[in-house]
Amino acid sequence: MIDLVNVTKTYETGTHALNGIDMHIDDGEFVFLVGPSGSGKSTIIKLLTAELKPTSGSVLVNGYQLESIKRASIPYMRRTLGVIFQDFRLIENKTVYENVAFAMRVIGAAPKEIKKRVPYVLELVGLENKGRRLPNELSGGEQQRVAIARALINNPTMIIADEPTGNLDPQRSFEIMLLLEQINALGTTVMVVTHEKGLVDRFTKRVVAIDEGRVVSDGMDGYYSYEAQ
Numbered sequence: 015m016i017d018l019v020n021v022t023k024t025y026e027t028g029t030h031a032l033n034g035i036d037m038h039i040d041d042g043e044f045v046f047l048v049g050p051s052g053s054g055k056s057t058i059i060k061l062l063t064a065e066l067k068p069t070s071g072s073v074l075v076n077g078y079q080l081e082s083i084k085r086a087s088i089p090y091m092r093r094t095l096g097v098i099f100q101d102f103r104l105i106e107n108k109t110v111y112e113n114v115a116f117a118m119r120v121i122g123a124a125p126k127e128i129k130k131r132v133p134y135v136l137e138l139v140g141l142e143n144k145g146r147r148l149p150n151e152l153s154g155g156e157q158q159r160v161a162i163a164r165a166l167i168n169n170p171t172m173i174i175a176d177e178p179t180g181n182l183d184p185q186r187s188f189e190i191m192l193l194l195e196q197i198n199a200l201g202t203t204v205m206v207v208t209h210e211k212g213l214v215d216r217f218t219k220r221v222v223a224i225d226e227g228r229v230v231s232d233g234m235d236g237y238y239s240y241e242a243q
């Protein structure tokens with residue numbers, strides 16, 4: 015569960031990136047976060063992952079109060095999140111299987127557990143036959159599926175996808191969104207940050223629109239209410 019209450023963020027340059035954001039996301043929701051360039055979307059993600067602290071206000075993520083979190087607790091908080099980026103961020107000299115398994119190894123999972131869980135998650139994202147490939151032997155859509163598998167491998171409460179389809183053609187983008195929808199149906203909360211109006215409009219989901227560091231609309235009626243601002 016995410017709860018932002020009256021959150022502001024002013025960078026050292028004096029830029030007021032967030033100007034009083036209130037946003038509540040319950041466990042199990044699927045939410046699109048939209049807004050023009052510079053509206054504050056990346057800043058919100060960086061607050062949710064504890065890369066940045068808010069200037070004021072309260073940021074609660076999966077039970078962790080981030081404006082006052084101790085450094086030692088940050089890795090535990092981050093394990094509750096799976097983050098996916100536009101540029102995939104895969105390890106180029108590791109196979110698909112190893113890219114996903116690695117994320118379990120770094121948190122000290124037992125080899126037996128890894129052997130069981132990696133094939134399950136690769137199957138979930140439709141890559142059960144691609145485990146031995148290297149990332150550069152895959153299509154862009156397949157590479158993004160590896161990144162989704164890696165984000166899911168430690169069973170996070172929530173997936174945050176930052177422009178996950180920015181590098182993909184419309185059909186692949188749609189398939190990635192369907193996959194995120196399927197993952198949401200299995201119980202994981204999903205937040206997708208995107209510019210792609212066409213894609214948002216193909217799904218009937220909650221859309222939180224921000225502009226100039228404020229929430230300007232929040233509801234199920236898609237991108238239109240955001241455009242109308």
Ligand SMILES: Nc1ncnc2c1ncn2[C@@H]1O[C@H](COP(=O)(O)OP(=O)(O)OP(=O)(O)O)[C@@H](O)[C@H]1O
Nearest residue numbers: 025027029031049050051052053054055056057058
């Ligand atoms: N590290 C930083 N230092 C100073 N100002 C910053 C920094 N990062 C972002 N900003 C400013 O804060 C505001 C919000 O930026 P942010 O990156 O959150 O927007 P965004 O909605 O993610 O944009 P985009 O869609 O282009 O990625 C902008 O005015 C930006 O220039």
